[in-house]
Amino acid sequence: xxxxxxxxxxxxxxxxxxxxxxxxxxxxxxxxxxxxxxxxxxxxxxxxxxxxxxxxxxxxxxxxxxxxxxxxxxxxxxxxxxxxxxxxxxxxxxxxxxxxxxxxxxxxxxxxxxxxxxxxxxxxxxxxxxxxxxxxxxxxxxxxxxxxxxxxxxxxxxxxxxxxxxxxxxxxxxxxxxxxxxxxxxxxxxxxxxxxxxxxxxxxxxxxxxxxxxxxxxxxxxxxxxxxxxxxxxxxxxxxxxxxxxxxxxxxxxxxxxxxxxxxxxxxxxxxxxxxxxxxxxxxxxxxxxxxxxxxxxxxxxxxxxxxxxxxxxxxxxxxxxxxxxxxxxxxxxxxxxxxxxxxxxxxxxxxxxxxxxxxxxxxxxxxxxxxxxxxxxxxxxxxxxxxxxxxxxxxxxxxxxxxxxxxxxxxxxxxxxxxxxxxxxxxxxxxxxxxxxxxxxxxxxxxxxxxxxxxxxxxxxxxxxxxxxxxxxxxxxxxxxxxxxxxxxxxxxxxxxxxxxxxxxxxxxxxxxxxxxxxxxxxxxxxxxxxxxxxxxxxxxxxxxxxxxxxxxxxxxxxxxxxxxxxxxxxxxxxxxxxxxxxxxxxxxxxxxxxxxxxxxxxxxxxxxxxxxxxxxxxxxxxxxxxxxxxxxxxxxxxxxxxxxxxxxxxxxxxxxxxxxxxxxxxxxxxxxxxxxxxxxxxxxxxxxxxxxxxxxxxxxxxxxxxxxxxxxxxxxxxxxxxxxxxxxxxxxxxxxxxxxxxxxxxxxxxxxxxxxxxxxxxxxxxxxxxxxxxxxxxxxxxxxxxxxxx
Amino acid sequence: xxxxxxxxxxxxxxxxxxxxxxxxxxxxxxxxxxxxxxxxxxxxxxxxxxxxxxxxxxxxxxxxxxxxxxxxxxxxxxxxxxxxxxxxxxxxxxxxxxxxxxxxxxxxxxxxxxxxxxxxxxxxxxxxxxxxxxxxxxxxxxxxxxxxxxxxxxx
Numbered sequence: 001x002x003x004x005x006x007x008x009x010x011x012x013x014x015x016x017x018x019x020x021x022x023x024x025x026x027x028x029x030x031x032x033x034x035x036x037x038x039x040x041x042x043x044x045x046x047x048x049x050x051x052x053x054x055x056x057x058x059x060x061x062x063x064x065x066x067x068x069x070x071x072x073x074x075x076x077x078x079x080x081x082x083x084x085x086x087x088x089x090x091x092x093x094x095x096x097x098x099x100x101x102x103x104x105x106x107x108x109x110x111x112x113x114x115x116x117x118x119x120x121x122x123x124x125x126x127x128x129x130x131x132x133x134x135x136x137x138x139x140x141x142x143x144x145x146x147x148x149x150x151x152x153x154x155x156x157x158x159x160x161x162x163x164x165x166x167x168x169x170x171x172x173x174x175x176x177x178x179x180x181x182x183x184x185x186x187x188x189x190x191x192x193x194x195x196x197x198x199x200x201x202x203x204x205x206x207x208x209x210x211x212x213x214x215x216x217x218x219x220x221x222x223x224x225x226x227x228x229x230x231x232x233x234x235x236x237x238x239x240x241x242x243x244x245x246x247x248x249x250x251x252x253x254x255x256x257x258x259x260x261x262x263x264x265x266x267x268x269x270x271x272x273x274x275x276x277x278x279x280x281x282x283x284x285x286x287x288x289x290x291x292x293x294x295x296x297x298x299x300x301x302x303x304x305x306x307x308x309x310x311x312x313x314x315x316x317x318x319x320x321x322x323x324x325x326x327x328x329x330x331x332x333x334x335x336x337x338x339x340x341x342x343x344x345x346x347x348x349x350x351x352x353x354x355x356x357x358x359x360x361x362x363x364x365x366x367x368x369x370x371x372x373x374x375x376x377x378x379x380x381x382x383x384x385x386x387x388x389x390x391x392x393x394x395x396x397x398x399x400x401x402x403x404x405x406x407x408x409x410x411x412x413x414x415x416x417x418x419x420x421x422x423x424x425x426x427x428x429x430x431x432x433x434x435x436x437x438x439x440x441x442x443x444x445x446x447x448x449x450x451x452x453x454x455x456x457x458x459x460x461x462x463x464x465x466x467x468x469x470x471x472x473x474x475x476x477x478x479x480x481x482x483x484x485x486x487x488x489x490x491x492x493x494x495x496x497x498x499x500x501x502x503x504x505x506x507x508x509x510x511x512x513x514x515x516x517x518x519x520x521x522x523x524x525x526x527x528x529x530x531x532x533x534x535x536x537x538x539x540x541x542x543x544x545x546x547x548x549x550x551x552x553x554x555x556x557x558x559x560x561x562x563x564x565x566x567x568x569x570x571x572x573x574x575x576x577x578x579x580x581x582x583x584x585x586x587x588x589x590x591x592x593x594x595x596x597x598x599x600x601x602x603x604x605x606x607x608x609x610x611x612x613x614x615x616x617x618x619x620x621x622x623x624x625x626x627x628x629x630x631x632x633x634x635x636x637x638x639x640x641x642x643x644x645x646x647x648x649x650x651x652x653x654x655x656x657x658x659x660x661x662x663x664x665x666x667x668x669x670x671x672x673x674x675x676x677x678x679x680x681x682x683x684x685x686x687x688x689x690x691x692x693x694x695x696x697x698x699x700x701x702x703x704x705x706x707x708x709x710x711x712x713x714x715x716x717x718x719x720x721x722x723x724x725x726x727x728x729x730x731x732x733x734x735x736x737x738x739x740x741x742x743x744x745x746x747x748x749x750x751x752x753x754x755x756x757x758x759x760x761x762x763x764x765x766x767x768x769x770x771x772x773x774x775x776x777x778x779x780x781x782x783x784x785x786x787x788x789x790x791x792x
Numbered sequence: 793x794x795x796x797x798x799x800x801x802x803x804x805x806x807x808x809x810x811x812x813x814x815x816x817x818x819x820x821x822x823x824x825x826x827x828x829x830x831x832x833x834x835x836x837x838x839x840x841x842x843x844x845x846x847x848x849x850x851x852x853x854x855x856x857x858x859x860x861x862x863x864x865x866x867x868x869x870x871x872x873x874x875x876x877x878x879x880x881x882x883x884x885x886x887x888x889x890x891x892x893x894x895x896x897x898x899x900x901x902x903x904x905x906x907x908x909x910x911x912x913x914x915x916x917x918x919x920x921x922x923x924x925x926x927x928x929x930x931x932x933x934x935x936x937x938x939x940x941x942x943x944x945x946x947x
Contacts, residue, residue, distance in 0.1 A: 011887075014892070015884045015889060017892075019880040019889065019892075021866065021867035022827065023827075025829070027826075028820075028826035030824075123810065123812070199927055200831045200837065200891065200925060200927050200928075201831065202831065250892065251891070252829075252831075252893030252894075285831065285832035285834065285837070286833055507890035507892070674887065677928075677929060677932075680930035680932040681929055681930050682930075683930055684932075685930075707833075707834045708836035709834055714931075715921065715922055715925065715931075716922070716924075716934070716935060717918040717919050
């Protein structure tokens with residue numbers, strides 16, 4: 001063992017460059033002869049474009065070219081595609097209205113792209129854009145989902161009632177029977193608040209076209225360069241893969257928002273061939289707010305049927321999900337297969353039925369944001385179960401325990417398609433109760449009361465599905481792509497190694513974690529290993545990073561390629577050491593002949609592979625460079641328990657998180673330091689959703705939360721120190737036994753926070769509060785309840 | 793276009809810029825020093841924090857021309873070759889960064905805190921970071937890093 005293998009908290013390889021200002025983010029890159037783009041955007045949520053007059057702007061200083069939607073349409077440029085096909089209840093396909101990169105004839109949300117101005121400098125492009133005269137025919141905007149479903153104003157003329165699809169899952173009759181037999185029915189109405197992802201690096205791109213070779217190159221802030229190449233090349237611009245290179249260099253956070261193929265990527269790439277010079281575009285933060293895909297935005301009614309003892313009998317869910325003005329890349333899969341398939345949660349509820357309507361509105365498209373569907377599901381279940389405990393009069397811990405899937409029930413087939421491969425929810429729950437001193441809460445509440453404070457404790461238990469995804473399963477559910485991963489492990493002559501992975505790191509630390517896998521496999525130190533990602537001209541193929549898939553799907557691909565290297569190296573070693581290959585053993589970076597003292601180091605074999613003077617050339621080829629593609633057998637299912645304790649000042653509504661305890665089962669942990677950091681970050685986003693963040697549009701479709709002065713990002717003094725632990729059942733669906741950790745924090749935490757706030761407010765008779773539960777909202781709830789109490 | 797001159801990380805520099813050029817644009821575009829980042833357009837995020845005449849400052853809030861003759865330190869000016877400054881080392885040691893985008897501003901801001909308050913409490917660190925946004929770490933390890941960095945600098 002080199003001390004840098006699996007299980008070691010290896011300090012991150014990438015940190016040296018980030019800490020010294022030597023990161024290489026897209027906006028840091030400049031290309032010779034580069035021009036600059038400014039995208040003119042719609043100030044209206046919904047309008048026809050009567051005319052676009054560019055005559056003054058074209059003559060402005062430094063302007064190189066201006067293009068509009070009409071130019072792209074005339075060139076036959078396609079629309080931005082959706083990657084997941086969903087069917088309606090009656091089997092008919094979802095409605096997929098066109099999504100032109102530059103709006104043509106109509107704009108459908110504030111920020112929709114209207115024209116691109118390309119100029120010698122950024123300022124010249126921006127100044128010239130102000131000279132473009134667009135004649136808009138302003139239409140009424142439809143923002144609210146109920147209003148949209150009522151019809152009247154249509155976002156797309158060919159989508160009646162603005163309904164993209166009306167989908168269902170589960171056995172409706174079984175659920176009705178369960179409710180007919182129930183002793184208790186608990187109902188809840190919830191809004192899962194719309195969020196704006198806000199990776200700290202705004203999106204950016206630089207496009208280039210080489211006239212001599214016909215080659216396009218696009219540097220872009222994406223989580224999945226090969227997916228962008230496929231979507232943009234095949235569906236939008238008709239550029240074959242061998243003529244299109246996508247490079248995602250250092251990317252400053254993604255959280256889902258940089259998965260999707262964005263209009264600017266296609267506009268810039270297309271325009272580069274028109275102006276024959278590189279074009280650079282970097283979003284301002286205001287553009288990020290108004291054009292990055294948003295997250296969540298569900299309205300749900302749910303009913304839970306219980307028997308006399310509190311056993312769950314059935315769950316019925318009706319959800320409306322906002323998809324915004326256009327279907328984004330994965331906008332259709334998030335509120336369906338990434339959401340309703342998790343509705344069993346950690347419980348043995350035998351009958352579940354869910355129906356989901358997705359709705360077009362004059363808002364930014366909504367798509368995957370950290371957790372993507374599973375936070376919405378967990379929030380629903382854990383609010384509902386907590387409400388059930390109160391309504392039925394059973395302790396919330398006891399109610400959860402009596403309904404939890406037990407360890408001996410795995411593999412567990414849920415009534416909503418998924419089969420959980422392994423897990424132990426009672427164990428993580430028990431650990432979280434202990435770590436949070438749940439038993440001692442009563443005394444803490446009493447002490448808080450004495451100082452005039454309201455103290456509450458909230459629980460959330462969850463399971464989620466990640467390691468996206470087994471391609472056959474995903475395909476059967478409507479995915480239009482495979483979701484395997486690939487790796488190439490190139491051993492160089494002197495024994496150092498370059499690994500090419502199709503996943504992409506934008507904060508996750510793959511350059512360290514993946515190197516640990518190779519260090520473990522080859523028994524070589526980590527400084528002999530380089531992880532390369534993000535360039536479609538270097539990496540054979542890949543599906544990128546999202547859905548906590550990089551280690552669970554990309555990791556086994558690396559492991560399999562390493563094993564192929566070892567298998568070949570053993571043959572070389574057998575030849576050189578004149579032994580039978582079955583007698584060759586490999587451990588700690590040394591090939592040995594069993595029962596002898598003969599041995600060769602890893603680097604001696606690699607040298608022999610590239611200098612094959614004494615080599616089994618009739619049996620194997622020279623070189624030591626192997627590829628592997630890995631497609632998982634099942635999703636992986638991380639889970640755990642989160643417990644939040646809050647204290648509220650009833651005079652001001654000020655709500656402080658006193659403690660937050662998370663015990664998560666993420667399978668095997670490769671780098672504990674990085675795993676903890678991933679959980680911290682997810683928790684911060686979950687607490688942000690619960691207490692601070694909320695996207696607001698006014699009735700005219702203007703984004704009221706369009707800057708950091710209006711949209712509350714969690715700051716250091718809003719958050720506590722988190723108490724984080726892992727307690728794992730090793731993953732059962734991949735050879736690394738990993739599950740995934742990127743999203744668990746954001747999935748488990750929001751209901752823990754809200755349940756804690758409601759527990760604190762329960763003595764006042766407050767039984768509901770919506771996210772974000774800001775101090776103002778808490779104060780209002782207290783005021784209203786006091787008023788009510790006084791009236792009674 | 794006017795010429796603006798200043799000292800950046802101990803070196804005299806000079807460039808012709810439009811009068812509206814911000815200090816951060818001067819650093820990134822005129823000097824090619826891209827370690828200082830731009831994360832917003834409302835001076836909220838703190839990714840662009842540098843030191844001007846020894847004080848931390850959001851370089852998007854100042855015109856380059858206002859920094860004429862100033863002594864500017866950026867993230868590129870901290871390490872001694874490959875040897876990290878103790879505050880940078882504390883961030884590395886405590887996993888105080890993930891995507892790295894907010895990191896230069898965090899480190900520069902942290903250094904100004906510890907020069908004003910060499911032994912800050914956790915709460916003081918959290919309050920000091922009011923002007924620096926991070927979306928990756930939940931601040932947990934940033935706070936830990938700054939406390940460790942402060943201790944290292946106290947010796």
